[in-house]
Amino acid sequence: MQTLFINIKELLQIREVGIDKISGSDMAILPKIDNAYLLIENNIISNFGPMENCPKLSDVEIIDATGQVILPTWVDSHTHIVYAGNRIQEFVDRINGLSYEEIANRGGGILNSAKKLNETSEDEIYEQSKLRLEEVMQQGTGAVEIKSGYGLTVEGELKMLRVIKRLKENYPIAIKATFLGAHAFPMEYKENHSAYIDLIINEMLPKIASENLADYIDAFLETGYFSVEETIKIMEAGRKYGLEPKIHVNQFTAIDGIKACVENGALSVDHLEIVTDEDIEVLKNSKTMPVALPSCSYFISIPYTPARKMMNAGLPLALATDYNPGTTPSGNMNFVVATACIKMKMTPEEAINAATINGAYAMGISESHGSITKGKKANLIITKPIMSFYQLPYAFGTNLIDKVMIEGKFI
Numbered sequence: 001m002q003t004l005f006i007n008i009k010e011l012l013q014i015r016e017v018g019i020d021k022i023s024g025s026d027m028a029i030l031p032k033i034d035n036a037y038l039l040i041e042n043n044i045i046s047n048f049g050p051m052e053n054c055p056k057l058s059d060v061e062i063i064d065a066t067g068q069v070i071l072p073t074w075v076d077s078h079t080h081i082v083y084a085g086n087r088i089q090e091f092v093d094r095i096n097g098l099s100y101e102e103i104a105n106r107g108g109g110i111l112n113s114a115k116k117l118n119e120t121s122e123d124e125i126y127e128q129s130k131l132r133l134e135e136v137m138q139q140g141t142g143a144v145e146i147k148s149g150y151g152l153t154v155e156g157e158l159k160m161l162r163v164i165k166r167l168k169e170n171y172p173i174a175i176k177a178t179f180l181g182a183h184a185f186p187m188e189y190k191e192n193h194s195a196y197i198d199l200i201i202n203e204m205l206p207k208i209a210s211e212n213l214a215d216y217i218d219a220f221l222e223t224g225y226f227s228v229e230e231t232i233k234i235m236e237a238g239r240k241y242g243l244e245p246k247i248h249v250n251q252f253t254a255i256d257g258i259k260a261c262v263e264n265g266a267l268s269v270d271h272l273e274i275v276t277d278e279d280i281e282v283l284k285n286s287k288t289m290p291v292a293l294p295s296c297s298y299f300i301s302i303p304y305t306p307a308r309k310m311m312n313a314g315l316p317l318a319l320a321t322d323y324n325p326g327t328t329p330s331g332n333m334n335f336v337v338a339t340a341c342i343k344m345k346m347t348p349e350e351a352i353n354a355a356t357i358n359g360a361y362a363m364g365i366s367e368s369h370g371s372i373t374k375g376k377k378a379n380l381i382i383t384k385p386i387m388s389f390y391q392l393p394y395a396f397g398t399n400l401i402d403k404v405m406i407e408g409k410f411i
């Protein structure tokens, strides 16, 4: 089965085979072809180029994309879309003056979501979560990482990871599962951190590994949550089961956590609202992808990741949603890209690189996702007729997506 798109106004993010991430000043370049064709065979990108080189093919479905822009689907490398219920009351409490920290100290926040999750059946959590997955696919996301971390009990964490496994089995979108048992200390372990860490390492991890439920391991490395030393223990334990770290760090404070993550071979360090010069030095020449989550900064009014400073230092940067019930109840990558341009002063080229190819790196799927490259999955956003791709972040509240193709099929 072949599909041939013709007369594409702009075909964005075209890359040679083997490019896995874009760093520093190169992020300002988004390779594209104007007036292009794109050939899909089965579920794979098989060829593309300028219209004058378009092959004459018989027995092919032809789609005329006059006026439309085509780009690879978004890669959302950081979400918590498997959860139960919502935290709408905390949202109103914050409007009325309480801080995220004050709400958490009263047993709200992550522990509130953990209570709800442990009271909800696996089937019900699946039903609630699949609606969110379907929604983000319609918004152009073609690959998504999903974390556990609202269980905080052996059964609760397994329940979340089994839901993620069911989503993997039932949807065409690429999904990676991350074990985040170290998301917060349950109330009963507040004064006995080592007992909870023992539970994670000796009870949760072996069961998760035996059911093959996780691809990565995460921890919330933050003042008041998991210390640098505690996070190192979690990363080392995960490594024994082949789980690479992807770590929440530097959301509210900088406590030398990034250094520990880099030294422990983290695939990504995520949040980074507070970044020191030392953190930037440590990230240089590492394999660790920094990931910014601007919708979280927007929703809970915290600083934005200093993207320009990091890119000027030669670092790569990825963008993701952080979709979760507490700090970011939105999985819309179009909004993330627009907010990165508007608030973080990333150019549209930089933001799209961050939300596609660098997101794929932060999920460990850059061989198959994140760019228009021969042999990669046919995962495409086809826009409505627009002036240029600059209109995507400019018209930040408008849905400019006409169709989404995942693995060669329109969804």
Ligand SMILES: N=CN[C@@H](CCC(=O)O)C(=O)O
Pocket: 109, 110, 113, 220, 248, 251, 296, 322, 324, 325, 326, 327, 328
């Ligand atoms: N910061 C840690 N974890 C999540 C939010 C947790 C919550 O409030 O539910 C985040 O990435 O923002």
Ligand SMILES: [Zn+2]
Pocket: 078, 079, 080, 248, 322, 324
């Ligand atoms: Zn998160």
